[in-house]
Amino acid sequence: MDTILTLRKLTPGLLTLAMACNGGASAAKEQAAPAVPAAPAETTTTINAATDVKPSGGEQYFPLQSYRVGPYAAGGTGYFGGFIDYMQLINARDGGVNGVKLTWSECETEYVVERGVECYERLKKGLNGAPPAAFNPLSVGIAYALIDRATTDKNPIITINHGRTDSTDGRVFPYIFPLQLNPYSEVSAIVNYIAERGGGLEKLKGKKIVTLYHGSPYGKETIPVLDILSKKYGFEVKHIEVPHPGNEQQSQWLEIKRFKPEWVILRGWGVMNPVAIKTAAKTGFPVDHVIGNIWSNSEEDVAPAGSVGKGYISITTHPAGRDFPVLQQIDQYVLQKGKGNMEDPKRVGSVYYNLGVINGILNVEAVRKAQSKFGQKPLSGEEVRWGFENLDIGEARLKELGALGLLQQIKLSCEDHEGGGRVRFQQWDGQKWGVISDWIAADRALLRPIIEASAAKYAAEKKITPRDCAAEAKL
Amino acid sequence: MSYHDVAGLSPSHAADSRVLPLRADRVALALLILVAYAVLPFVGNDYVFSAILVPFLVLSLAGLGLNLLTGYAGQLSLGSAAFMAVGAFGAYNCMLRNPGLPLFLSFALAGLFAAAVGVLFGLPSLRIKGFYLIVSTLAAQFFVQWLLTRVSWFSNDNASGVITAPPLLVLGHDFSSPVGRYLLSLTVTLGLTWLARNLVHSQTGRRFMAVRDMDTAAAVLGIPILRTKLLAFAISSFYCGVAGALWAFAYLGTVEPHGFDLKRSFQVLFIIIIGGLGSVSGAFLGAAFIVLLPVAMDNVAVRFFAGVIDPGHLENAQKLLFGSLIIFLLIKEPQGLARLFQRLKERVRAWPLEP
Numbered sequence: 001m002d003t004i005l006t007l008r009k010l011t012p013g014l015l016t017l018a019m020a021c022n023g024g025a026s027a028a029k030e031q032a033a034p035a036v037p038a039a040p041a042e043t044t045t046t047i048n049a050a051t052d053v054k055p056s057g058g059e060q061y062f063p064l065q066s067y068r069v070g071p072y073a074a075g076g077t078g079y080f081g082g083f084i085d086y087m088q089l090i091n092a093r094d095g096g097v098n099g100v101k102l103t104w105s106e107c108e109t110e111y112v113v114e115r116g117v118e119c120y121e122r123l124k125k126g127l128n129g130a131p132p133a134a135f136n137p138l139s140v141g142i143a144y145a146l147i148d149r150a151t152t153d154k155n156p157i158i159t160i161n162h163g164r165t166d167s168t169d170g171r172v173f174p175y176i177f178p179l180q181l182n183p184y185s186e187v188s189a190i191v192n193y194i195a196e197r198g199g200g201l202e203k204l205k206g207k208k209i210v211t212l213y214h215g216s217p218y219g220k221e222t223i224p225v226l227d228i229l230s231k232k233y234g235f236e237v238k239h240i241e242v243p244h245p246g247n248e249q250q251s252q253w254l255e256i257k258r259f260k261p262e263w264v265i266l267r268g269w270g271v272m273n274p275v276a277i278k279t280a281a282k283t284g285f286p287v288d289h290v291i292g293n294i295w296s297n298s299e300e301d302v303a304p305a306g307s308v309g310k311g312y313i314s315i316t317t318h319p320a321g322r323d324f325p326v327l328q329q330i331d332q333y334v335l336q337k338g339k340g341n342m343e344d345p346k347r348v349g350s351v352y353y354n355l356g357v358i359n360g361i362l363n364v365e366a367v368r369k370a371q372s373k374f375g376q377k378p379l380s381g382e383e384v385r386w387g388f389e390n391l392d393i394g395e396a397r398l399k400e401l402g403a404l405g406l407l408q409q410i411k412l413s414c415e416d417h418e419g420g421g422r423v424r425f426q427q428w429d430g431q432k433w434g435v436i437s438d439w440i441a442a443d444r445a446l447l448r449p450i451i452e453a454s455a456a457k458y459a460a461e462k463k464i465t466p467r468d469c470a471a472e473a474k475l
Numbered sequence: 476m477s478y479h480d481v482a483g484l485s486p487s488h489a490a491d492s493r494v495l496p497l498r499a500d501r502v503a504l505a506l507l508i509l510v511a512y513a514v515l516p517f518v519g520n521d522y523v524f525s526a527i528l529v530p531f532l533v534l535s536l537a538g539l540g541l542n543l544l545t546g547y548a549g550q551l552s553l554g555s556a557a558f559m560a561v562g563a564f565g566a567y568n569c570m571l572r573n574p575g576l577p578l579f580l581s582f583a584l585a586g587l588f589a590a591a592v593g594v595l596f597g598l599p600s601l602r603i604k605g606f607y608l609i610v611s612t613l614a615a616q617f618f619v620q621w622l623l624t625r626v627s628w629f630s631n632d633n634a635s636g637v638i639t640a641p642p643l644l645v646l647g648h649d650f651s652s653p654v655g656r657y658l659l660s661l662t663v664t665l666g667l668t669w670l671a672r673n674l675v676h677s678q679t680g681r682r683f684m685a686v687r688d689m690d691t692a693a694a695v696l697g698i699p700i701l702r703t704k705l706l707a708f709a710i711s712s713f714y715c716g717v718a719g720a721l722w723a724f725a726y727l728g729t730v731e732p733h734g735f736d737l738k739r740s741f742q743v744l745f746i747i748i749i750g751g752l753g754s755v756s757g758a759f760l761g762a763a764f765i766v767l768l769p770v771a772m773d774n775v776a777v778r779f780f781a782g783v784i785d786p787g788h789l790e791n792a793q794k795l796l797f798g799s800l801i802i803f804l805l806i807k808e809p810q811g812l813a814r815l816f817q818r819l820k821e822r823v824r825a826w827p828l829e830p
Contacts, residue, residue: 106786114726
C-alpha cells in the first residue's frame with residue numbers, strides 16, 4: 001500500500017507538473033505584443049463590452065470556437081478579435097448583410113480537440129433561432145475532428161490558410177474550405193520566391209534548402225511536396241525536425257551550419273519561432289535568409305527574439321497595418337465607440353488581427369453571395385456553402401470592400417475550395433513588418449494532381465462517392 | 476431505512492460471493508443500465524451523446540484500465556495514453572488492411588496489441604518499483620508517440636499522420652450516428668466493466684492486491700510476482716487499448732498521435748486519483764468529475780456571464796474554481812470520490828439512529 005499512499009501525498013505535485021506541461025509554451029507567445037504602425041487615432045478603453053448582440057430573429061449566426069487562454073492565446077485573441085470587430089462593423093455601418101444582422105457567441109476551446117468538438121456540438125443548433133453560417137475553428141486538429149460531423153450536419157468548416165491540404169478538392173470534402181492558401185501552395189510559393197530572389201526557377205538547380213519543421217502532423221505535412229519540388233527543379237532539400245515545443249534548437253542549427261544551405265524555411269509554431277531566430281543568429285546563420293511560413297509570421301513570433309530578428313523574412317497572405325480603408329472604418333464605427341474586441345488596442349492591425357478581418361470579409365461575402373441565390377434571410381449551412389463555392393472577389397469588389405492590398409483576389413468553385421494561392425513576403429525591421437514583394441503565386445497546376453490523388457485515396461478509405469460538380473452546377 | 480443491508484444478508488456462500496452482494500446495489504445498477512439503454516437514447520440529443528456521454532464512457536474505461544494496474548496491482552504508470560494510441564492505430568490498421576473484419580474483433584485485436592506493448596514496457600517493473608517505474612512507463616509514452624509519428628505506415632502514409640475512422644458497421648447496422656456511437660461505447664464499456672468487477676473478486680484480483688500491499692510477502696505466499704505484474708500490465712493495457720480505439724472511432728472519428736500525449740496520461744491518472752484508487756466505481760466517478768464538471772461549469776458560465784465578463788477572464792475563473800474544487804475534495808477525502816460515496820452509504824444505513 002506504500003506506493004499508493006505516497007502517490008496520494010504527491011498528487012498536488014503531479015498536478016503542478018501537468019499544468020507546467022500544458023502551459024509551458026505560453027510564455028513566449030503571450031509576452032510580446034509589439035506596437036503596430038501608428039493608429040490614426042488611438043482609442044481609449046476597449047474591453048469587449050456587450051459584443052454578444054441580443055438576437056431577435058432574422059439574424060445570421062456565427063458560432064465562434066475561440067481560444068483566449070492557453071499556449072496559443074496570442075493567435076486566438078487576435079484572430080477572433082479581428083473577426084468579431086469586422087462583424088460589428090457590418091452591423092453598425094450597414095445594419096447587417098442586406099438587413100440580416102449578424103450575431104455570434106463564443107465557446108472556449110483552448111486549441112484542444114475535445115473541447116473544440118464539444119463546442120461544435122453545443123453551437124451547431126444556432127443561437128435563439130438564428131442558424132449557423134459557418135464554423136471557423138482556427139485549429140488543424142479541431143478541423144480534422146469536425147470533417148465527418150460537419151459533412152453530416154451540412155455546416156461549412158473554414159480553415160483559412162491552414163487545414164487539410166486535400167480538402168481543397170471539394171468533390172470529396174464538400175463542406176471543408178482551406179481558404180486562400182493550403183499548406184502545399186504555401187511551400188510552392190516559398191520556393192517560387194526563392195527562385196525569384198535567385199534569378200529564376202532554372203537557377204534553383206544545385207541550391208541547398210533546409211526545412212526546419214515542428215515535430216507534429218502540421219510540421220510534417222509538406223515534406224512530400226517539397227521532395228517533389230526538389231526533384232522537379234533540381235535543388236537539394238534537407239528536412240530537420242524540431243521536437244515539440246522547440247525551446248532548444250542548438251543541435252539542429254549546428255547541423256544546418258554544416259549543411260550550408262542558401263535558405264532555411266521555418267515551419268514553426270509558438271515558442272519554436274523566436275528560439276529558431278535567436279539560435280540562427282547565435283550560430284551565425286544570416287537571419288535574412290530564414291523564411292518563416294504562415295504560422296511563423298506574426299509579431300508575436302519574432303519580437304521576443306529581440307534585435308537579432310531584424311531582417312527575418314516571412315510569408316503572409318495579408319500585410320499588417322491599419323492603412324486600409326476597411327480598418328479605418330472599423331476604427332471609426334467600432335473602436336472609437338469603445339466596442340472593440342481587443343483587450344490591448346495596440347494589437348489592432350497586427351498579423352493575427354488582420355487575418356481575422358479578412359476571414360470576416362470572406363465569410364460575410366459568402367453569406368452575401370448565398371443571399372443573392374436563396375433570398376435575403378438567415379441561411380442554412382448548406383446555402384452558405386453554395387455562397388463559398390461561388391465566391392468570386394475581383395479587384396473592383398476588393399476596392400468596394402476597402403481591402404485592396406489587404407485581401408487577394410479569390411475565386412472558388414465546387415472543385416476548388418482554396419481559390420487564392422497567392423502570398424506576399426514581409427520583412428521584420430526590428431519594430432514592424434514591411435511588405436517586400438508583390439503577390440507571388442503558387443504553382444497550383446503542379447499541385448492539383450497530388451491533391452486529387454490524396455483526396456481520391458481518402459474517398460476510397462471512407463467509401464465516399466465524389467460529387468459530380470458539373471451536374472450540380474446545372475441545378 | 477430503504478437502504479439496509481441486514482435484509483440483504485445472504486444465506487449461502489454462493490450468494491455471498493456475488494459481484495454485488497447487496498440487493499439494493501443490484502437494483503440500483505439494473506435501473507441505471509435500464510435508463511442508459513432504454514431512456515437516454517430517446518431523450519438525449521447530439522450534444523449530449525457526442526460531447527458528453529461518449530467521452531465520459533471512454534475515459535471511464537481508460538481509467539478503469541489504469542485502476543486495475545495502479546489501484547489494484549500497485550504499479551504506477553504514466554503510459555495510459557500510449558496504450559490508448561496503440562489501440563487506436565491498431566484498430567485502424569486492422570480494419571484498413573482486412574476489409575470486412577468485424578468491428579468488435581478489431582477492437583479486441585487492438586486491445587491485444589496494446590496488451591503486448593504493455594507487457595513489453597511492464598518488464599522493468601520486476602526490478603523497478605514505485606516512482607521509478609513511472610520513468611519506464613513514461614518511456615512508453617514518448618516512444619509510442621514518436622514511432623507513430625515517425626513511421627507513416629501506421630497512418631496509411633497520410634501526409635500529416637492523421638487517421639480517420641471507417642464507418643462503424645456491426646452486423647450490417649450502421650452505428651455512425653451520435654446515438655449509435657453512444658450505444659457502442661456503452662456496450663463495450665459495460666461489458667469490460669463487468670469483466671473487471673469479476674476479475675478483482677477472483678483469485679487473480681486478490682493476487683494483484685497481495686502484490687500491491689507487499690510483494691515480498693506475496694512471494695513468500697507463493698504468488699508468482701513476475702507473472703502477476705505482467706498480467707496486470709497486459710490487462711490494464713488491453714482496457715486502455717480498447718478505450719483508445721473507442722476514442723478514435725466512436726468519439727472523435729479522427730486522431731493524430733499528438734492526441735495521445737502526456738496530458739492524456741495525466742488526465743487518466745487524475746481520474747483514478749480523484750475517483751478513488753482500487754475501486755471500479757472510482758473510475759466512473761472520477762471521469763464524471765474530470766470530464767463532466769468543466770463542461771457543466773462552462774455551460775453555466777456562458778449562459779449567465781457571456782457579454783458581461785471578458786471570455787478569457789471567464790475561462791480563467793472557471794479554471795480557478797475547478798482547481799480549488801480538486802484541492803478541497805482531496806483534503807476532505809484523500810481516498811477519492813468512491814470512498815466519499817461509500818461513507819455516504821454508511822451514513823444512510825445508520826441514518827435515523829445515528830445522525
